[in-house]
Amino acid sequence: MASKRMNNRYMQLSWAMIKTGIIGYGGGPSVIPLIRYEAVTNYKWIDDEEFGEILALANALPGPIATKMAAYLGYKEKGTIGAIVAVLAHIVPSGLAMILLLSFVQYLSSAAFIQGMIGAVTPVIAVMLGMMAYEFGEKAVKGLGKYIGIGFFALAFGLLQGIKLHPAIVILLFLGYGAFHLRTVAALQRRKEKKKLRDVQQKEGVTRGLD
Numbered sequence: 001m002a003s004k005r006m007n008n009r010y011m012q013l014s015w016a017m018i019k020t021g022i023i024g025y026g027g028g029p030s031v032i033p034l035i036r037y038e039a040v041t042n043y044k045w046i047d048d049e050e051f052g053e054i055l056a057l058a059n060a061l062p063g064p065i066a067t068k069m070a071a072y073l074g075y076k077e078k079g080t081i082g083a084i085v086a087v088l089a090h091i092v093p094s095g096l097a098m099i100l101l102l103s104f105v106q107y108l109s110s111a112a113f114i115q116g117m118i119g120a121v122t123p124v125i126a127v128m129l130g131m132m133a134y135e136f137g138e139k140a141v142k143g144l145g146k147y148i149g150i151g152f153f154a155l156a157f158g159l160l161q162g163i164k165l166h167p168a169i170v171i172l173l174f175l176g177y178g179a180f181h182l183r184t185v186a187a188l189q190r191r192k193e194k195k196k197l198r199d200v201q202q203k204e205g206v207t208r209g210l211d
Contacts, residue, residue, distance in 0.1 A: 009077055009078060009082075010078060010082070010085055012043055012077075013073065013074055013077060013078065013082060013085055013086045013089065014085060014086075014089040015089075016035075016038035016039070016042070016043065016073075016089075017038075017070050017073075017074075017086045017087075017089035017090035018089050018090070018093050019034065019038065020034040020035050020038060020066065020070075020090060021066075021089070021090040021091060021092075021093050021094040022093050022094055022097070024066065024094075029125070029129060030125045030128070030129075031065075031066040031069075032055065032065070032066070032069070032129070032132065033128035033129060033131070033132050034128075035066065035069050035070070035073075036048075036051055036132060039051060039069075039073055045073055045076065045077060046073070046076070048135065048136075048139065049139065052136055052139065054069065054072050055069070056171050056174075056175065057171075057175075058072070059167055059168065059171050060167075060168045060171045060172055060175075061168075066090060067087055067090060067091060070083075070086040070087050070089075070090040071083045071086060071087050073086055074086025074087065137149070137153065140152070140153075152174070156170060156174070159173075
């Protein structure tokens, strides 16, 4: 029974990564919503918060983002073997498809129906990315607060589009602040709780003195 469950988990990883590799038309950005659906919604391997954290770290590391996400999910579920299975399932089918279609690339790239397919699928990818960005943005505002969250959106946009700073540097900067922010909030919360406890103890002491 345990062996059957293990095999099912490998099958889940393989099937999920095959789908994201084949259907993820357009590269890394188009694959991310598909991986999120499989990992968070379909199989519930991780939650949205963890997915956002891994997505940020994957952006900061070198290499294709989709394979890094596949490796993480495989490793989380089944260790090293799971990571290998997930990565191979993600890249092998699409790689084979590329090899099979290689001789037709010149023809397909200029064919009218291929251009139509590209034009038709682009809005779908844009909507998927927009929905994911909105959900992450909503979580960021709830976690950091409305004004800090909006300010960070504006700051990130300025760094990425205005200064043209490399995304990995921006991610590392925000990760660093996030760690500082959490530590600061936790320290303030502890101080608030200690003050509340002292006030209660003082109030109890005054009450006992009156008795």
